[in-house]
Amino acid sequence: MAGADGRVRVVERAGPWGVVFLMAYIGAAIYFISESDGGFWSVILGLLQAAVWPVYVLYHVLLLLGA
Secondary structure, X not given: OEOOOOOEOOOOOOHHHHHHHHHHHHHHHHXXXXXXXXXXXXXXXXXXXXXXXXXXXXXXXXXXXXX
């Protein structure tokens, strides 16, 4: 809803979850990079794996549930 001056006010209520997701990403990045051999592309792959690891977890949970 626009105010009297025409500005739109946005209230963000999911702020704390951003910190949780950032900490999860940092932890996953540390794990995957520490498991790599230290080469440039291995580190890049570790960062990419850190971004998508929840997909792997969800996939394996669904396999266990038989879905």
